[in-house]
Amino acid sequence: MLLQRFLIRLLTMLVTLFGVAVVVFVVIRIAPGDPIAMMLPPGATDADIARLRALYGLDKTIVEQFFIWLSGVVRGDFGTSISLRQDVLGLVFNRLPATLELAIVALVMAVALGGTTAILGARERGTAVEAGIDIASGAALSIPDFLWGLVLILLFGVLVPIFDISGRVSPQLDLPFVTQFYFFESLLRLRFDLTWDLLKHMLMPAVALALPLAAIISQLLKQSLKEVLDLDYVVLARVKGFSETQVILREALKNAALPTLTLVGVQFTFLIGGTVIVERLFSYEGLGNMAIDAVINRDLPLIQGIVLVFALLFVLINLTVDMMYALLNPRLRHG
Amino acid sequence: MDDARIIRRRLSPRLWLAGGWLLLALLAAIFAPLIAPQDPLAQDLMLERLPPFWLDGAEPGYWLGTDSLGRDLFSRLIFGGRIAFIVAFAAAIAACLVGSTLGLIAGYFGGWADRIISRIVDIWMAFPPVLFAILLVAVLGTGLSSVILAIAIIDWTRFCRVIRAEAMGQSRMDYVENARIAGYGRIGIMLREVLPNVLPSIVALLSLEMGIAVIVEAILSFVNLSISTDDPTWGGIIAEGRLSIHQAWWVLVFPLITLILTVLSFSQFGEALKARFDPVLR
Numbered sequence: 001m002l003l004q005r006f007l008i009r010l011l012t013m014l015v016t017l018f019g020v021a022v023v024v025f026v027v028i029r030i031a032p033g034d035p036i037a038m039m040l041p042p043g044a045t046d047a048d049i050a051r052l053r054a055l056y057g058l059d060k061t062i063v064e065q066f067f068i069w070l071s072g073v074v075r076g077d078f079g080t081s082i083s084l085r086q087d088v089l090g091l092v093f094n095r096l097p098a099t100l101e102l103a104i105v106a107l108v109m110a111v112a113l114g115g116t117t118a119i120l121g122a123r124e125r126g127t128a129v130e131a132g133i134d135i136a137s138g139a140a141l142s143i144p145d146f147l148w149g150l151v152l153i154l155l156f157g158v159l160v161p162i163f164d165i166s167g168r169v170s171p172q173l174d175l176p177f178v179t180q181f182y183f184f185e186s187l188l189r190l191r192f193d194l195t196w197d198l199l200k201h202m203l204m205p206a207v208a209l210a211l212p213l214a215a216i217i218s219q220l221l222k223q224s225l226k227e228v229l230d231l232d233y234v235v236l237a238r239v240k241g242f243s244e245t246q247v248i249l250r251e252a253l254k255n256a257a258l259p260t261l262t263l264v265g266v267q268f269t270f271l272i273g274g275t276v277i278v279e280r281l282f283s284y285e286g287l288g289n290m291a292i293d294a295v296i297n298r299d300l301p302l303i304q305g306i307v308l309v310f311a312l313l314f315v316l317i318n319l320t321v322d323m324m325y326a327l328l329n330p331r332l333r334h335g
Numbered sequence: 336m337d338d339a340r341i342i343r344r345r346l347s348p349r350l351w352l353a354g355g356w357l358l359l360a361l362l363a364a365i366f367a368p369l370i371a372p373q374d375p376l377a378q379d380l381m382l383e384r385l386p387p388f389w390l391d392g393a394e395p396g397y398w399l400g401t402d403s404l405g406r407d408l409f410s411r412l413i414f415g416g417r418i419a420f421i422v423a424f425a426a427a428i429a430a431c432l433v434g435s436t437l438g439l440i441a442g443y444f445g446g447w448a449d450r451i452i453s454r455i456v457d458i459w460m461a462f463p464p465v466l467f468a469i470l471l472v473a474v475l476g477t478g479l480s481s482v483i484l485a486i487a488i489i490d491w492t493r494f495c496r497v498i499r500a501e502a503m504g505q506s507r508m509d510y511v512e513n514a515r516i517a518g519y520g521r522i523g524i525m526l527r528e529v530l531p532n533v534l535p536s537i538v539a540l541l542s543l544e545m546g547i548a549v550i551v552e553a554i555l556s557f558v559n560l561s562i563s564t565d566d567p568t569w570g571g572i573i574a575e576g577r578l579s580i581h582q583a584w585w586v587l588v589f590p591l592i593t594l595i596l597t598v599l600s601f602s603q604f605g606e607a608l609k610a611r612f613d614p615v616l617r
Binding site for chain 1: 454457458460461462463464466467469471473474547550553554557558560573577580581587588591594595598599602603
């Protein structure tokens with residue numbers, strides 16, 4: 001049952017990825033402007049242009065080009081970036097860790113903030129505390145990450161300048177890292193001086209990304225908790241003499257968390273999508289920032305590679321959440 | 336009914352505040368040439384980075400100060416509202432027409448139609464939306480119609496997903512079965528019975544989408560990929576403000592407040608309208 005569900009999901013995932021590859025390929029090929037012409041110095045001969053077109057496979061039909069590109073992608077060859085003249089996969093892997101770190105830190109913040117306010121709101125239901133949480137989460141949800149980023153830049157970059165508003169790490173620092181996961185590696189190496197510097201750069205973009213998600217978690221989890229809190233087994237726990245906080249943490253939370261979990265998966269992909277502009281806003285050297293440069297430079301192979309990696313990330317997250325849901329939901333587990 | 340009156344009274348201030356701000360901003364945008372105290376494009380290096388009116392060094396006639404080229408911020412903001420509202424209305428309506436139609440078909444007919452539409456939605460959802468928008472505008476070429484088209488191409492899925500789910504729920508209701516027994520055709524039922532019942536959601540989403548379109552346009556202007564003319568846009572002003580943030584904070588603060596109020600108003604207005612039109616709540 002579980003395996004069958006997994007295989008079906010895996011298959012739809014491949015269909016989705018193939019669809020993304022087709023769409024991005026078609027979109028890019030209708031772009032006006034010849035990338036080859038931009039690569040060559042003025043005065044290049046027609047023979048030069050033709051040679052370069054052949055080198056990038058641009059002299060073949062669009063269907064041929066697609067399958068040449070796709071067979072490369074399947075073998076891990078995403079082509080060569082036109083603007084940076086480097087292997088696309090290498091460039092992407094170099095930048096992806098920075099984006100993943102930012103997204104994971106933001107997710108942890110969102111779960112912590114959303115979870116805490118949900119539990120608090122459910123415990124204090126019907127009071128001014130709950131009303132205050134509702135208003136705060138309503139505002140956090142309606143204002144998108146781009147605007148939160150600008151608000152944070154004004155508050156903590158200019159008004160009270162305690163955090164850095166641009167870059168990933170202070171440039172003068174000597175970095176001992178062997179991976180691109182600077183933040184996680186600094187923790188493992190116990191170099192907390194570097195962790196602090198990285199965090200000072202990461203905190204504001206992470207908060208900007210986390211706030212809308214925290215609001216969704218808070219609203220949904222509070223709703224589920226309030227529903228569960230009226231059920232018999234919870235009432236029984238209360239009769240047994242547990243305090244309201246204990247009742248929520250020990251009895252209600254486990255059963256109320258499931259609907260939230262499903263939603264967090266989809267919302268986490270939205271959060272990762274948000275890194276594109278938030279990284280730009282904070283000049284954070286991640287994948288999204290590189291993607292915008294790639295679009296501006298009309299670097300077709302790089303754009304294709306980045307979009308595909310984002311899509312892969314999204315479908316993998318959805319697959320993981322789906323499987324977790326199936327594992328945790330008793331009805332599906334024994335189905 | 337007492338209940339309805341309570342709901343209506345509680346919702347009213349929200350509807351009025353949000354609607355009031357939107358109306359004010361819209362009127363300012365429409366009558367921008369009459370209201371603007373200065374030419375929004377006029378540069379004057381003698382007047383660069385003037386602060387807003389309550390600070391020392393402010394000039395009368397430049398209420399919200401000027402940017403680093405000496406252009407009047409207030410005039411630029413109300414002229415920028417023109418682009419924002421055109422994009423909001425055109426892109427949201429286009430996305431709504433495509434998304435709601437496909438959602439209605441997928442949800443009501445089910446079967447193959449649903450499978451194909453849902454698969455396309457899945458593919459669309461695997462794109463990071465901001466990157467998709469930037470890519471589309473880069474491909475279509477900058478300009479107002481490209482921005483509108485890009486937003487519609489990306490955001491129709493928002494309507495499709497919600498309307499599909501609601502239409503699916505409605506089509507299982509007794510009244511749909513009754514209409515079928517009474518001999519109505521399937522398209523007739525879809526348009527006459529199902530559509531009116533999902534309309535409150537469409538209205539709410541439409542208003543929400545207008546706010547999203549305003550943000551996307553601002554993001555595109557921010558990365559300098561929007562309308563490509565000298566006309567001021569809110570995102571363009573924000574991009575200038577981000578650069579001169581330490582010298583002239585007001586160039587960032589005022590467009591930011593304008594954007595936040597507009598986005599909040601669109602979403603609150605939509606929610607309030609939905610509550611008003613919802614047959615269950617009403």
